[in-house]
Amino acid sequence: MHYSRLLLVIVFIIATSLHATPIFDLKTALDIGLSKAPSLQVQAQDLYSKKANYRLSLSQENPSVQASFLPQGSRSKIDLSFDQNLMRWITSPLENEAIDSQLESDSLLYKNAVAQLKVEVKKAFYAIQAAQALLVIQNDYTQAAQTTFELTKRQFEAGNINELQLKTNEVACQEALTMTHEKELSLQIAEWHLQETMGLAPTHTINLVTGTLSETLPQIPSFDELDRLIETQRPDLAALYAQIRAEKAHSLTQEWQNKLGNLKAGIQFEQEVDGTQSLGPKIEFSLPFLNQGQAAFEAHGAVIAYLNSLLITQKHHAQYAIRKCVSQLQYESIEIIRTKTHLIPLHQRINELTQKQYNYMLMGVFSLIQAKQEELKAQETYVQHLASFWNAWAELEGQVGSIPTKGTPQ
């Protein structure tokens, strides 16, 4: 009896949880994105293949054996040698360093790809939140336009306005309907875009109830702080530093190789036809007369110079990018606050005053509806500013790796 009751409760809990509206939050989106995004998969596979290749390049050369049998009558001259290339042993610490740095660089590039994916997921997520809010507002607006048109239709039927006036009014209603369809399309495209960014199959449909854009704005960091974050946090810049280190190690390896040539050591055994045997050590190296490795050395130098200029360029670009983001964020936050504390209350006051005018027959019902539509336009402006703010915030996060500031919605 007790068990069956417990079972009933459990079934009830499962049933209710199945019926609850699934809330799809940013964290879920990021989690899915990190595990499924194709671009990230490509990067990860690339990283694995690079690692394998490095292992390949590090694999030791096997010793070589040369043997020759030269028959002379009933006997043969035997020549046996055993060689081992020694360069690998000498340069391997350097090569290891180069490969470690290269691996670090590649990992950082992967980390960068993860960061960029997060930025893209966040942007796509905010875009949906904005599109959902804008559609709700637009629906109210369009309903108002339809109500206006419905009233004019009744005016026409009552013989109070002519067909020209009616048709003129219908245009506004049709335009509002177009705006609703546009907003629906924007939402649909934003949803496709998030799914695409997250790496979900197009056939996979999820309920993208995302909640609303946060109205709590984080504090915008100072330029100094952001410049410091670029220097310390941006994975792609750190990747370039690591790549420069790798290239320097490569260059040193090259230098050693040039100095020592192709250093090989081994043992040689010879047996003459008469049976005389000799065994002795063997060393082989090339003389750096004609090729002192200058070209190779210069090639490495050029790559390092290229990487350094790339580093400077990217830093330069990042510094301006954050400034543009910050300016955008400052503008958006001012507009968000102004719209919230001034423009919307202003429209609400206008609505109250219009109602008073209506009460005394100083204005008609259409003015009343229109005033409300103007307020909806202000609300739309507010959402647009909020959306632009969070888009710029995601962009800023992408520019500096991440922002150690509380207030970012997760």
Add this chain to the structure above:
Amino acid sequence: MKHLALVTLLGFFLYTSLSVQAQHYTPVTVPNGHTLEWRWVKGVKEFHLTVEEIEHEFAPGMKAKCWGYNGSTPGPVIEAIEGDRIRILVTNKLKEPTAVHWHGILLPNGMDGVEGLTQKAIQPGETFSYEFTLKQHGTFMYHSHGDDMVQIGLGAKGFFIVHPKVQTKKIDKDFAIFVDEWYVTPGTFRPDPNKMTDFNIFTFNSKVFPGTDPLVVKTGDKVRIRFADAGQESHPIHLHGYNFKIVATDGGDIPVSAQWPETTVVIFPGQTRDIEFIANAPGDWPLHCHRRHHPMNAMGHDNPNMIGVSQEGLDEKIQKLAPDYMAMGENGMADMAEMSQHMTGPDNTLPMMGADGPFGQIGMGGMFTLLKVRDSVDASSKTSWYHHPKGTVASPVSDHESSL
């Protein structure tokens, strides 16, 4: 000699009593207004007008910054007698120059009061003296003739009434009413003198109903009502319950042979009209402008026409947008009179119409007042309603009666 002295004495008494007789006139009653005080100064009647900005109440619930004379618009009535030598001192308390024109009065050109043409402007703070002898009798006006559009537009005008030297007819009640129109943007408190058309406030002595004082008379009284118009529009003023005759214009008396009976008198801008009748029908009789929008207060002139438009089902949709919305005007606008009592409008704005009446709401405002004719007049007559003799009030009939 003794006889001669007695005759001279008698003659003197006779003369004085005659001259007293000549000055005996029925003083003008100014609904919502007052008469200007004067004093004798060496055989001259001296009046003193001060033009200034004033706070004027159109009706309880609406006040405005107007310009007027001696604290009111219209200014106080100047009353004098034909033949009087009069002096009018005019003090300018406005912040711009002015001059006062004595509209319709025959006088020397230099006393005509046209700024820049017949005199120097009266600068702010200055007092000018106008002096002339009254050569005629009748209903005249005084009004500003400097920056007329603004000064008259904001209310700088008044009656100038000259009684005949010899009263040839007995008038029991003599009223004076200025007709005018204004534009005050709802929610503001200063009339807009720039308006040329589409006014929204229409006044009797700068008051709107129910702020207009009624005209209280006794049954059988011989009544005169003088109208004047210094505004922009003409007003056909209609009196219920009576025929009257237009007996004079500001050009003079109309000979009896030229008078004809009327129920409506049109007063055009720049005109005065006197009407007379005997108040032999007791009751509460409307006196109002017959332009349909004039016995109304401010209303929207571009409002959509909702007569006959059912809003059923739609009003809820509109309430989602405007929660306080109530559908109005579907069956006419009569419900407005009732509704305006419960709903709030813009600040300092009067509802379009509506006042309590003995049988319900009176759907009137603006240029509307009452002629209250009573068998006996007392202090309460102004505010009390007429008691109708039994069986003299229209009343509903039964279905049976109406089908007969």
